[in-house]
Amino acid sequence: MSDAQTPPPLYAAREPIFPRRVKGWFRTTKWLIMAVTLGIYYITPWIRWDRGPGMPDQAVLIDLASRRFFFFWIEIWPYEFYFVAGLLIMAGLGLFLFTSALGRVWCGYACPQTVWTDLFILVERWIEGDRNARLRLWNAKWSLHKLRLRLTKWVVWALIGLATGGAWVFYFTDAPALLHALLTGTAHPVAYITMGILTATTFFFGGVAREQVCIYACPWPRIQAAMMDEDTITIGYREWRGEPRGKLRKGQVDPAQGDCIDCMACVNVCPMGIDIRNGQQMECITCGLCIDACDDTMAKIGKPRGLIDYFTLKDEAVERAGGRAQHIWRHILRPRTLLYTTLWSLVGLGLVFALFIRSDIDMTVAPVRNPTYIVQSDGTIRDIYDVRLRNKYGTERVFNLALSSGSVLSMSIEGLPDGNVTVPADSTKQIRVYVSAAPQGVAAHQDRTPFRFWVRDMESGERAYVDTVFNGQPH
Amino acid sequence: MRSPRNDKQEVETTGHSWDGIQEYNNPLPRWWVWILLATIVWGIGYSIAYPAWPLIKGATPGLLGFSTRAQVAADIAAVDQANAALTTKLASADLTTIKDDPTLYGYAVNMGAAVFRANCSQCHGAGAAGNVGFPNLLDNDWLWGGKITDIAYTVQHGVRNEQDPDARYSQMPAWGEILQPEEIHQVVNYVLQISGQQFDATLADAGKQIFADNCAACHGDDGKGNRDVGAPNLTDKIWLYGGDEATLTKTVTYSRFGVMPAWGLRLSQAQVNAAAVYVHQLGGGE
The missing domain is CATH 2.60.40.10 (Immunoglobulins)
Incomplete structure (x- = not known):
């Protein structure tokens, strides 16, 4: 793209990504996690919890006006903010633990940006079709057909955004009463403004920005480099097995050729638009979809699964030399992760202890x-x-x-x-x-x-x- | 589909190398430059719409006419408006029974705290503990009375204030012009005696008669003072200017003339009442 004479451009347009549909173990797991996390998010404000007369009956309620946080049987007062600090410390240590053991598992499965982007891509596929159809539509001139598809997609995205913003405000006041007020147009302007902002940001982050958020806005991809080591389980391409790659021709068997048939399935399904065969990259959120895609191809050509797979960099070197990989627990249980687990447990035990010795x-x-x-x-x-x-x-x-x-x-x-x-x-x-x-x-x-x-x-x-x-x- | 760095061809580096680590010279995303341009446009629009460019006096007002001063004034007016009913009630309230109305009492205490901080704390201290020459309002000793109505009167009219004919007034003579230094020495020792401090018995005996002849008229035969004329109790542990021999000698010789402004001339009736209510509940109120 550049030679010695012409300097490279300072700015580059975003290249659109059209992830292809994929089936497999990791994709199913991601669907399940999406269903559970979104379910928790949307349903929680509607759970009722009886606290007696004069008290709110919402199980989870952040009552900013009277400065109380209700969580089922627990009521937190502002002076007990150390519980929040403790939970944040636990969240931080938990992230360290999972990242050092399993790489960017948070990014790939549980991060709201990933979950909502996944949902938005699902909607996109339902309305506009799979990768090839979407590519065609992208390149097509504007027509009534294209406008209709685009508008339908945007409306559904906006509705998801509205539901997301709506669910958010329900955490801060009595949900049924607020819903009634919202529908009758009598809710406080702050509720409408908050919902409006969250609808817009959800639409923008899930529909437009997507992987750009992970690459340019999120600090975690940078921090992960300090968190991961040779024993961290991450996604990679078994280069020693796949190379030299080449197209598979019917009836021809070339013993020198590797297992990779350069079908591009792993690239086509990637929501980040990268080629995992180039090695570890900052963009990779380790969602596992390329593993599903490659396993599918390997099954079709009768080769063992796992050309692209979760493994550690240590095992990669061992396997390349012909050795056997260590058991997964040998990687996960190491001083570093045990230390994180201990710290995490200590903070957690401290909080539980503090919770039980509180008096009324x-x-x-x-x-x-x-x-x-x-x-x-x-x-x-x-x-x-x-x-x-x-x-x-x-x-x-x-x-x-x-x-x-x-x-x-x-x-x-x-x-x-x-x-x-x-x-x-x-x-x-x-x-x-x-x-x-x-x-x-x-x-x-x-x-x-x-x-x-x-x-x-x-x-x-x-x-x-x-x-x-x-x-x-x-x- | 692929960013330039993933292409098989070499990506240019910045040419910097630290410990063998080189930096790719990847292009920034295009939206980045659009955001930069958008902020510049926003900045221009903002400086037209809002006060922005400093001039000799003030700044350009901006097309929207936004002003933080006007906003604060409006906020204060809104608060005053919301409290108008309570303020009116407080101005004409009977202070002796104000505690029976918890809402009004609470309002008065909070308002009084603000009035005190702004007007009284300069002399009496932020904690109302006073200073040399400025009475401590937390203790149980009062020159002019510690009932809530006494305090309100003192706040309203002040002490030895010529602007207000109803001000609390009294004046101690400068005894240095009347008594001999030796007599002052004797009466001071008598005061040391009745206030329970170390004293010279011979001097104090002589001073007792001098006290009865000159001081008892205001401070009382027993030296316990007289609130009608603001004469302090000389037998207790509380001294406005100091109870040691040197300070007492100075006080007797030259006299003292502490002045307090008549706050009724500057504050509203509600504010005066609020200040009195606040001071009364600091611990010394009678």
Whole structure:
């Protein structure tokens, strides 16, 4: 494409890709994964979960307005955001684990970009036909026929996009009520705008951008190079077996010729538009469709399957030299993946542990630092604490706040002489608490005196505490 | 179907080589350059539609007439409008019973916190802990009274403020012009005695009579002060200017004249009430 005289072009147009239909084990697996992942995505907001009166009955709900996240029996408050951080860390470690063990398995099977692009290509094939028909249509001049096919395809894509954006907003508010509001045109503008944006992006990413997203926009193909090694199972072409490639002629057997008959099936089915026989490439999302295509060809010409296959680079060298490949588990179970698994499990266990030790009442104590202490007329030293009480029950609760018994300190609450605080259902209340030390006591003139706040639910007797310090007036 | 790098022929490299790794000189996708051009067009359109080019005074206004200042003003007006009913109610509320209306009380506390931060914290401190010469509003000692109505009056009319005839007013004489230095030394030791500090017994004994003759009129026979004239309690642990011998000597000799603005002249009645409600619930309210 370039010679010494003419410099290469700075920009190149995207070359359209028309993946051919393929059948096989990997294609079936991908259909199943697509059905499961899309099913989870679209159905989840409609699952109901009874939480009692006054509480939302949606199983999975991100309630931004009242800052709650509901997941079946779990309710997460904003101060428990570490659960989200923990899940993100687990997702990261999981991605490391799967990439070091199985290469870009996420990209090839589970990434939303892959799943929705797959769905869009399926729609494209139903409407416009398989690869050759689509190629012809692409090259054909605009006609009523072409316009009709294109419009049908775009409308179906837009509907998928609309359903995708619609499902998204259902996660943020009561789904049946929102659907009713959406249909009657009474929903909040934010719902329509969000759906509009997601419809457009789904249409654009699944219908137009497709593999460009993976190649130019996604950082993962770059990161994977650091994640993969010689033991990583990835997709490759057994060059030692396939080369020299050549057309198969009836009745002729050339012993020097390799197994590859250059039928281009692997190239034609590739959604990324690459030739896997050129070796590992950044574009390859390891979806396995070329394996299905090649296995099909090998079966037709009576050769063993696996000319293109999942293997490790280590095995590739061994097989080339005539040896036998190691068992797959010997590759997967290695120190690196075991380390990732351990870390992943530890974070997961930590989160589960944190989830189970949560109590339904809770408080945070913020000592007022401006000033650290106040001198009263009689010399009593007083500290102020902003105490936030949380009631996670669905009913109003009365909490009693007290210091540890036998404490040399005494306390009172601004505006609440009896020390009892009423906190409404599923909410937080902040109170101003005064803790005092007698003038002659040790605590009054000691820099720091540790003490403990106890909060007790007057109904259930459940208790929680927070340790903090009292600041005295040093001499 | 295939990108140039996958063609069998050699792809040109940039000629750079690091540790034997070379960089392909593949062309950028064409849409890349279209996005660049689109952003330039967008930028031109944006600079016409919105304020963009700096001039000597201000900037080009832009065709849409967008202004963040106007937007903030509109937002503030909208908030004021939404709170108008509560604000009106607060301006004429009876502060002694305001706690019976939790909505109004909560509104007053929050509004008062904002008023305090903007107007009061410069002298009394962001945490209301005061400073030398500026009373601590968190403790249980009040010069002019710590009831919510007392506080509201002080905020409204100020202290020793000539602009407001109803201001809290009192003046301590500069005793240095009346008493001898030795007498001041004696009365200061008496004050040290009644406030529970280290003192010289001989001096204090002599000072007791001087106190009764000169100071008790305002500070009381027992030295516990008088809120009607803003005379501080001299027997407690709280000192506005300092309770040590040197500071007391200075205070007695030259007197003090702390001034507080009459906020009724600058703030609305609702804001004055809000500030009083806020200060009253900081811990010292009576």
